[in-house]
Structure formats: structure tokens, C-alpha cells
Amino acid sequence: MENQETETLARIHEQVSQNPVVLYMKGTPQMPSCGFSSRTAEALVQTGEKFAFVNVLADPMIFEFLPKYQDWPTFPQLYIGGELQxxxxxxxxxxxxxxxxxxxxxxxxxxxxxx
Structure with a gap:
């Protein structure tokens, strides 16, 4: 289990580092699976700026370990320039x-x- 956690946290770090703006959300911007993710994704879309997203429901390891990455327990999580917003x-x-x-x-x- 510890190995999975280490690998997953490394993958999250890579995603956050390689994407100037990345949203970890339940669902996708087109098909959000919760109201909070929906409102957050809509706010990003409204800016007209590009952003990446990760559907935490499609990746059980990210769903489980993302809260440990920056000690933020809930979804969605927005990272801009590598920093948790x-x-x-x-x-x-x-x-x-x-x-x-x-x-x-x-x-x-x-x-x-x-x-």
C-alpha cells in the first residue's frame, strides 16, 4: 500500500508541475458529478483560460491520496502555478x-x- 501511495503522490506532483492550471474534480467540466466540482469548473471555463483537469472518480488512487498531497481533505482542488489555491x-x-x-x-x- 505504501508503494501505491508513493507512486500516486509522485504522479500528482508531476500533474501539478506540468500543468499551469489543474483542477482535481469529481467528474469532468462537461459532466461534473457534484455541485462543488460543477461550480468550480464553470468558474474556470468562464475565464476563457485553458486548464487541465483530473477526474478523481476515474482514478481511485488519486481519489484516495490527493487529500494527503497538500493536506486538503475535500474535492475539488485547484492548483495554479504548482500552488494549491x-x-x-x-x-x-x-x-x-x-x-x-x-x-x-x-x-x-x-x-x-x-x-
Whole structure:
């Protein structure tokens, strides 16, 4: 079991590092499986910025071990520029203030420069 945890946490780290914006959610942006994931994904879509997502329901190991990655117990989880931003409430607050679009645009631009 410990091996699975180590491998899964390494995979999560890789996803967070390689994607400027990544949302861990229940379902997909097109077919969310919970209200919190739905509202969070919609806020990201509304920015017009690109983002990656991982359906935690389709990957039981990520579902189990993601809460340990940054000690955040719930889904969804939004990472921008490798940093955990938070879940639904925080994402919606960032969207309302206009910060979300700026943060996503900055992270995407930085990734393009680094490529």
C-alpha cells in the first residue's frame, strides 16, 4: 500500500508541475458529478483560460491520496502555478474578484515562456 501511495503522490506532483492550471474534480467540466466540482469548473471555463483537469472518480488512487498531497481533505482542488489555491469557495471568491482569470493567465503565460 505504501508503494501505491508513493507512486500516486509522485504522479500528482508531476500533474501539478506540468500543468499551469489543474483542477482535481469529481467528474469532468462537461459532466461534473457534484455541485462543488460543477461550480468550480464553470468558474474556470468562464475565464476563457485553458486548464487541465483530473477526474478523481476515474482514478481511485488519486481519489484516495490527493487529500494527503497538500493536506486538503475535500474535492475539488485547484492548483495554479504548482500552488494549491483551494476548493470551490475560494475559487468562486477569486473568480468574483477577477483574480482567478489573472492568476490563470499569468500561469499559462509563464508555462509558455518556460516551454
Amino acid at each position: 483551494g476548493g470551490c469557495d475560494i475559487t468562486l471568491e477569486l473568480a468574483e474578484s477577477g483574480e482567478l482569470k489573472k492568476m490563470m493567465a499569468d500561469a499559462n503565460a509563464q508555462a509558455t515562456q518556460d516551454a
